[in-house]
Amino acid sequence: SSSSSLSSPSSSPRTQMAATHNAAPATAVATAARRRRKMKKLVVVMGPTGSGKSKLSIDLATRFFPNSEIINSDKIQVYRGLDITTNKISMHDRRGVPHHFLGVFDPDIDFTPSDFRSLAPKTIAQIISRRNVPFVVGGSNSFIHSLLAKDFNPDIDVFEESGPVDSISSELRYECCFIWVDVSPPVLNQYLDDRVDDMLDSGMFEELSEYFAAEGFSGSSEPDSESVSRTGLRKAIGVPEFERYFKKHGGRCGESSEGDDVEERMSYEGAVKAIKDNTCKLAKRQVGKILRLRDAGWDLQRVDATEAFRAAMVTSKAGKRATEIWEKTVVEPSVKIVSRFLME
Ligand code: ATP
Known part of the structure; x- marks a missing residue:
């Protein structure tokens, strides 16, 4: 299911419109559906640091969706430098999949969510014009939120725990398919x-x-x-x-x-x-922010990578079994979710 319109049916402009123009509600609904279909589609792979987002996105891009390009949404990996410390995916592991917003900005100047919001759409448009699918991949939910939310105010921290959830825009600028890679906290830690x-x-x-x-x-x-x-x-x-x-x-x-x-x-x-x-602590905070986006109505599809991580950690010899579990419990469900979304 798409997440382009996330507000509840009773309050959605679409329903209000249908109610006002009682004579032709079907037309209004059809028009809205057409408009929605025209929205640009993108896939978002989110999850806390270490949950396997990069690996999953490369698996999807190389084996199932060869026309995809990745836009990094980790706010530290956007900078040049400290490739090991910030855990940037290596050239080798990128397997030829194009990556954007990765290691390109001046490390001495803050690159903010507002910067991401104003710059990434151009790259997304270029990816789409190449008839490719943009995959937004990274753990910084402030970047994901700033890029996608229809309403965005740089002066409001929408993830402030005491703040109201409705400060998060439930309407999005793109038609999005969200995959949330989840791992049970003790296993992830x-x-x-x-x-x-x-x-x-x-x-x-x-x-x-x-x-x-x-x-x-x-x-x-x-x-x-x-x-x-x-x-x-x-x-x-x-x-x-x-x-x-x-x-x-x-x-x-x-x-x-x-x-x-x-x-x-x-x-x-x-x-x-x-x-x-x-x-x-970073991983825990990131999960808190993901839950907040979900509570605000973002249609996140959770895939559970816990068993795959458990298997991978038992012993290094468990590699084959861990790979099989990763395929079954993470890659396969994600392929289904993304295929359905792209065919809609
Ligand atoms: P946000 O909450 O703004 O979406 P985030 O979840 O990536 O971003 P913060 O909670 O702001 O991260 O980050 C906590 C600390 O972790 C910060 O000092 C941040 O710079 C650091 N951090 C985040 N990602 C990385 C990374 N890839 N490598 C190293 N440090 C990182």
């Missing part, structure tokens, strides 16, 4: 902890070391800037957490365990723990 270790193994520490050296405070005694407001890429999880470490210890590798290196080791471990905690 375990996975996220392991992922931070994997990222460190893949060179996250070295990447941050170079980043801080370029920023000019490797091993320096600059005033503590942990409380200052950060712009652009400086907000990425990993930067604030490792700042104290690099200020004090410069680019040393964090692997030594002798004498006065004990303090360095503790500082390193503290930073890693903070990254794990903050990543889990």
